[in-house]
Amino acid sequence: MYYSVLVVDNNSEVLDTTIKELSSRGLTIFGCNSFESACEKLKEDGSVHAVLTEWSLPQSRKNGKRVEGPDIFKKFIALRNEINIFIYTDITDIITLSTKGLTDGYFFKEDNVYDDIVNKITAAIEEKSSAPFYEKLVKYARKSKDSWHTPGHASGNSVKNSPYVKDYYEFFGENLFKSDISVSVPELDSLLHPVGVIKDAQELAARAFNARHTFFVTNGTSTSNKILIQTLLKPGDAILLDRNCHKSVHYGVIIAGAEPLYLMPSVNNKYGIFGPIPKKKIIQAMDDAIAQKKKLKAIIITNCTYDGLIYDIEDIVTEAHKRNIKVIVDEAWFGYANFHREFYPTAMAAGADYATQSTHKTMSAFSQASMIHVNDPDFEDIQDFFMENFNMHASTSPQYPMIASLDVARKQMTMEGYGLLSRVFKLSDQLKASINSLEKFRVLEKDDLIADELKDDNIRVDKTKITIDISKSGYTSKELEHILVKKHNIQIEKTTFNTITVLLTIGATYSRINRLYLALESIEKNAGNRKKDSGSAKIIKDFKLSLSPIKYRPRFAFYSESEEVPLRDSLNRVSTMMVTPYPPGIPLLVPGQVVSNEIINALSMYRDYGVEIHGLNNGLIQVMPKEEEDRLIKEGFSIMS
Numbered sequence: 328m329y330y331s332v333l334v335v336d337n338n339s340e341v342l343d344t345t346i347k348e349l350s351s352r353g354l355t356i357f358g359c360n361s362f363e364s365a366c367e368k369l370k371e372d373g374s375v376h377a378v379l380t381e382w383s384l385p386q387s388r389k390n391g392k393r394v395e396g397p398d399i400f401k402k403f404i405a406l407r408n409e410i411n412i413f414i415y416t417d418i419t420d421i422i423t424l425s426t427k428g429l430t431d432g433y434f435f436k437e438d439n440v441y442d443d444i445v446n447k448i449t450a451a452i453e454e455k456s457s458a459p460f461y462e463k464l465v466k467y468a469r470k471s472k473d474s475w476h477t478p479g480h481a482s483g484n485s486v487k488n489s490p491y492v493k494d495y496y497e498f499f500g501e502n503l504f505k506s507d508i509s510v511s512v513p514e515l516d517s518l519l520h521p522v523g524v525i526k527d528a529q530e531l532a533a534r535a536f537n538a539r540h541t542f543f544v545t546n547g548t549s550t551s552n553k554i555l556i557q558t559l560l561k562p563g564d565a566i567l568l569d570r571n572c573h574k575s576v577h578y579g580v581i582i583a584g585a586e587p588l589y590l591m592p593s594v595n596n597k598y599g600i601f602g603p604i605p606k607k608k609i610i611q612a613m614d615d616a617i618a619q620k621k622k623l624k625a626i627i628i629t630n631c632t633y634d635g636l637i638y639d640i641e642d643i644v645t646e647a648h649k650r651n652i653k654v655i656v657d658e659a660w661f662g663y664a665n666f667h668r669e670f671y672p673t674a675m676a677a678g679a680d681y682a683t684q685s686t687h688k689t690m691s692a693f694s695q696a697s698m699i700h701v702n703d704p705d706f707e708d709i710q711d712f713f714m715e716n717f718n719m720h721a722s723t724s725p726q727y728p729m730i731a732s733l734d735v736a737r738k739q740m741t742m743e744g745y746g747l748l749s750r751v752f753k754l755s756d757q758l759k760a761s762i763n764s765l766e767k768f769r770v771l772e773k774d775d776l777i778a779d780e781l782k783d784d785n786i787r788v789d790k791t792k793i794t795i796d797i798s799k800s801g802y803t804s805k806e807l808e809h810i811l812v813k814k815h816n817i818q819i820e821k822t823t824f825n826t827i828t829v830l831l832t833i834g835a836t837y838s839r840i841n842r843l844y845l846a847l848e849s850i851e852k853n854a855g856n857r858k859k860d861s862g863s864a865k866i867i868k869d870f871k872l873s874l875s876p877i878k879y880r881p882r883f884a885f886y887s888e889s890e891e892v893p894l895r896d897s898l899n900r901v902s903t904m905m906v907t908p909y910p911p912g913i914p915l916l917v918p919g920q921v922v923s924n925e926i927i928n929a930l931s932m933y934r935d936y937g938v939e940i941h942g943l944n945n946g947l948i949q950v951m952p953k954e955e956e957d958r959l960i961k962e963g964f965s966i967m968s
């Protein structure tokens with residue numbers, strides 16, 4: 328394996344000797360003689376794994392002003408969070424060197440310690456580049472032990488000679504079967520009570536993702552969200568949540584018996600895009616909840632959004648913490664953010680208490696593999712309760728290759744994430760330029776994407792998500808999606824009525840982006856003068872949601888008796904289910920919510936347009952029987968009373 332180190336020193340003699348000595352010992356060494364040139368190198372070159380720097384550096388070759396100690400380290404870390412920093416200096420008085428815990432080691436120049444430097448730097452890089460769980464799993468699988476335990480396929484023996492299903496073995500391969508093993512193997516630790524290699528792997532992940540603790544989850548961020556909500560909220564506690572959050576958050580609220588206080592997302596009607604919640608509204612909602620004496624314990628924000636809009640998260644965290652409210656950030660789509668300064672600060676860097684990430688969505692982990700990162704200073708007080716909730720949701724037979732994939736995904740991002748993401752940005756720029764060279768397609772910029780009310784919110788756009796305006800193409804987005812799949816073998820991520828969105832992950836290639844361009848070019852050519860408006864355009868253009876009150880906590884409504892009534896007869900009744908039209912995918916009703924005239928009209932409109940509505944079956948919705956309501960009111964469970 329090759330490790331590379333940046334040596335920074337303005338004494339050219341020292342610099343040359345150090346480069347020579349360290350290179351001769353097997354490391355790849357780059358040299359810089361000023362603070363600025365070192366910063367440039369770190370920005371440009373994703374291959375640098377560690378820095379060996381003098382305590383004091385000139386700002387630049389021209390400007391003799393000096394930058395010292397923590398100011399150097401902080402900047403290096405701001406540029407490249409994952410690098411190791413070692414001091415190499417003439418200064419002996421360690422007490423004067425306040426490193427603020429930002430460095431990994433110290434060497435005194437006159438000690439002539441090149442071997443020591445190489446050993447210590449190599450050890451630090453080797454530690455972060457290890458994948459302890461994955462390595463142990465591979466070793467175990469290679470031992471080919473006779474297994475007298477689950478799973479039933481016994482390393483594939485049950486299928487590999489079968490005349491009927493041996494293709495199953497051949498397709499997935501020997502290694503998958505051999506590494507799909509049982510929790511009965513103690514040396515591979517237990518996800519539900521990690522004390523060995525899983526714990527080691529989680530600790531490395533915590534370090535890589537800037538967290539105090541990290542937990543691996545094998546049922547996706549859907550489960551991670553539920554675990555956190557159930558841990559932080561007791562029945563009757565309140566949580567602020569985006570009405571447009573992922574449905575796992577709504578389910579978490581039901582499970583926890585919490586009171587949901589909804590925040591309405593901004594809506595860009597022109598393109599049918601639901602974006603961040605304006606900062607002012609978030610702060611106002613916190614204050615309103617406190618004024619109403621709600622037991623407001625947490626807020627959950629989705630960052631970045633599905634369309635790649637990034638919040639100014641630091642401010643929101645600060646405001647929430649001022650009010651003693653815990654912050655959970657759903658980073659399902661943003662796990663890689665910690666590995667490129669373009670995205671800083673992430674939830675963890677901004678001081679949020681928890682972040683949930685679908686490592687599988689944007690990094691190299693297998694589907695369902697997710698992480699919970701913890702930064703909450705009070706976590707130790709609730710850690711046992713958290714683990715109990717974790718156990719409540721987890722399978723007692725987690726998939727070991729999936730756990731290994733989390734370990735490897737973290738290793739990969741630590742070692743080459745910055746370089747991979749920098750490459751994705753280049754690909755993204757190229758794709759954007761090529762699409763914009765067409766007449767009928769255009770990549771949307773920030774100002775196109777965000778609603779007016781967000782103009783002052785310092786929202787940024789994640790370049791790895793590209794949303795294309797297709798309104799001039801003459802096709803609806805569904806038609807276009809169909810052509811791309813059927814004719815060009817290209818599957819896109821999502822559509823609105825006049826946009827398509829593609830996701831560039833670290834697996835993107837020039838071949839892929841150019842094939843997408845060629846497909847759009849061919850569609851444009853063949854479209855001629857087609858003019859067609861999408862019928863569903865009106866649905867989103869007309870989208871306006873003013874919510875009716877929540878009368879009972881969702882959990883009460885969810886578990887109450889329920890009866891089916893025609894939608895038109897449901898005025899003022901209380902829904903016991905979520906009712907969600909797709910698109911836009913935002914629930915118009917949640918359990919416990921009063922059915923208003925406006926909601927009946929909106930659902931009728933969606934139905935008339937032929938939109939798929941989950942929770943509305945043959946014009947019937949589920950509501951709470953009157954007697955059940957009387958009982959809940961009598962027992963004092965109405966939130967409105």
Ligand SMILES: Cc1ncc(COP(=O)(O)O)c(C=O)c1O
Pocket residue numbers: 546547548549550572573575629633657659660684685695697
């Ligand atoms: C914002 C958000 N949170 C959570 C999830 C659930 O993630 P997972 O698929 O890992 O369960 C999704 C899935 O699309 C999502 O969009």
